[in-house]
Amino acid sequence: MSTQAIRLKVTTLSNLFIGGPPTTFEIGGVDMYTVTDFEGKPYIPGSSLKGSLRNIVRDLVRHHKDGQVLKIGQAYREYLDAQLQEHMKRIEQLNGDTEKVSRMVERYNNQMEHATAECLFGMEGFNHTPKLIFNDLKVIATDVQRDSWEHLFSIDAKNKIHPDPQGPMANPRFYKTVRPGVAFTGEILLHRMELLPVGTDVIRSFIESALQQFNEGIYRLGNSGSRGYGRVEVAVIQEESDPN
Amino acid sequence: MTGRIHKYTYRLQTLSSVVLSPRGHQGFYRAAGDFTEEQIKTMNSLKQKDVIDDDVNKKQDQHRVKIIYPFYQYGTYERYQPEETQYYIPGSSIKGALYLGNTEKDAIRLQVDDIRINYNDLSLYRLYKVQHLPKDNESDESKKSGEIKIFFQNLAVEMLDACKTYTGEMFSDLTLEKICDLLEKAHNKNQRKLQLLIKKVDQILEQMKKEEDQKILQQMQKNIEDILLNKTNVEDRKYILILGGYKGRLLAAPWETDNMEGAIYIDMNKVLPHGLVTVTLE
Numbered sequence: 001m002s003t004q005a006i007r008l009k010v011t012t013l014s015n016l017f018i019g020g021p022p023t024t025f026e027i028g029g030v031d032m033y034t035v036t037d038f039e040g041k042p043y044i045p046g047s048s049l050k051g052s053l054r055n056i057v058r059d060l061v062r063h064h065k066d067g068q069v070l071k072i073g074q075a076y077r078e079y080l081d082a083q084l085q086e087h088m089k090r091i092e093q094l095n096g097d098t099e100k101v102s103r104m105v106e107r108y109n110n111q112m113e114h115a116t117a118e119c120l121f122g123m124e125g126f127n128h129t130p131k132l133i134f135n136d137l138k139v140i141a142t143d144v145q146r147d148s149w150e151h152l153f154s155i156d157a158k159n160k161i162h163p164d165p166q167g168p169m170a171n172p173r174f175y176k177t178v179r180p181g182v183a184f185t186g187e188i189l190l191h192r193m194e195l196l197p198v199g200t201d202v203i204r205s206f207i208e209s210a211l212q213q214f215n216e217g218i219y220r221l222g223n224s225g226s227r228g229y230g231r232v233e234v235a236v237i238q239e240e241s242d243p244n
Numbered sequence: 245m246t247g248r249i250h251k252y253t254y255r256l257q258t259l260s261s262v263v264l265s266p267r268g269h270q271g272f273y274r275a276a277g278d279f280t281e282e283q284i285k286t287m288n289s290l291k292q293k294d295v296i297d298d299d300v301n302k303k304q305d306q307h308r309v310k311i312i313y314p315f316y317q318y319g320t321y322e323r324y325q326p327e328e329t330q331y332y333i334p335g336s337s338i339k340g341a342l343y344l345g346n347t348e349k350d351a352i353r354l355q356v357d358d359i360r361i362n363y364n365d366l367s368l369y370r371l372y373k374v375q376h377l378p379k380d381n382e383s384d385e386s387k388k389s390g391e392i393k394i395f396f397q398n399l400a401v402e403m404l405d406a407c408k409t410y411t412g413e414m415f416s417d418l419t420l421e422k423i424c425d426l427l428e429k430a431h432n433k434n435q436r437k438l439q440l441l442i443k444k445v446d447q448i449l450e451q452m453k454k455e456e457d458q459k460i461l462q463q464m465q466k467n468i469e470d471i472l473l474n475k476t477n478v479e480d481r482k483y484i485l486i487l488g489g490y491k492g493r494l495l496a497a498p499w500e501t502d503n504m505e506g507a508i509y510i511d512m513n514k515v516l517p518h519g520l521v522t523v524t525l526e
Binding site: 014217 | 248249251266270316317318319320330334335336339352354355356357358413415489
């Protein structure tokens with residue numbers, strides 16, 4: 001078994017805010033912080049990239065009814081069917097519980113019916129399937145001499161005005177965000193993809209083209225994308241193979 | 245957003261200076277060494293040339309500035325250094341101007357990007373405000389106390405100059421027709437707000453102490469009327485928006501009543517309220 005990886009570089013083009021855990025609140029001060037690691041450096045959680053990329057793939061599935069999207073959906077159906085047949089063979093040998101068997105068959109049939117390229121992000125109730133694994137993206141340190149990472153952040157204020165007849169009601173919030181121009185790097189692992197009856201190169205090419213969608217400006221990372229946050233440039237920087 | 249997303253490009257032109265500043269949180273203080281008096285002097289700043297028209301007053305004015313509220317900027321800066329700073333118009337400000345205080349729910353389906361601003365298009369301005377109006381709204385001679393004066397003597401605000409043009413992008417699953425409709429609604433509400441301001445100025449004109457200030461207010465009324473008549477044409481997809489702060493309560497939201505009180509701030513160079521822009525959908 002081998003795990004290939006897509007290595008990528010993500011550069012912020014606008015402020016980026018990925019909601020972190022709650023911290024102490026100071027009246028008039030920053031009340032929303034983007035996530036940081038134990039050193040105070042910003043990072044992009046793998047779950048955040050996964051969520052946004054899944055959204056892209058869902059839209060590709062919805063709007064593109066041909067090519068790689070269909071091939072990958074079909075590959076997952078065939079994979080699930082093969083898995084089911086294998087389980088059935090084993091169950092026959094073990095004389096398994098009929099009710100449990102019929103529940104399993106129903107679960108497989110249901111998943112096969114709904115299998116699309118979105119299965120690349122995992123299937124609920126199915127373990128050890130071929131899927132993408134997202135690592136956190138780490139900031140690329142441009143100046144290692146710095147003892148503070150504060151130069152990587154913006155402090156941004158958003159003020160919402162409500163037209164109350166007694167007078168406009170303002171609701172200011174202060175966000176600590178990653179500023180534009182900050183680059184991150186990390187990997188998406190193509191885990192157990194050789195189990196799919198479609199070449200790993202097809203999966204790789206599909207994911208790389210999905211990642212390109214970030215560069216069109218429509219899809220964003222993190223929160224408040226509709227208010228200008230989270231616009232990024234994504235570049236696939238190298239391919240590597242990591243025999244495991 | 246549920247359907248296919250379209251990209252819309254628009255041209256934004258400032259008609260008056262625009263105040264987009266996170267204010268207190270990112271203010272620069274001379275006492276803390278964030279900027280120098282010399283810096284103010286050499287910056288082609290404090291551009292209220294129509295008001296501060298002699299060298300003595302100009303010099304005094306530079307001396308008075310102790311706080312600067314900068315324009316929205318990416319990153320954090322220890323000192324006031326405009327040439328090193330990445331400035332921008334927040335996408336949220338444009339979206340907010342279309343959202344119209346929660347009245348236009350379709351605006352939630354807009355994704356509006358920030359617009360990067362060249363620091364050369366920004367200047368430091370003083371805030372001018374109609375002040376000391378008589379409280380009971382009477383206009384007899386003894387109560388003519390209204391004046392146009394600098395609001396906060398110690399403060400200079402970094403504003404985007406008038407007559408600057410930028411291009412912006414927004415994304416939405418709404419059709420072009422729906423986007424135009426949204427902009428037109430904002431345009432109509434802003435027209436009404438500006439008409440309310442004209443009416444409000446009528447009410448206070450006689451309360452002004454100096455004839456000179458009355459003339460400024462009348463000029464502002466005329467300039468607003470010119471804009472309403474000539475500067476925009478929704479058929480050409482050109483709409484008025486009012487952006488940013490220091491525009492007074494009258495221009496802050498679409499009010500149900502015609503009798504609204506509110507501060508009047510004036511861009512003394514253009515003799516207009518701050519924040520007037522046109523947005524032309526391309």
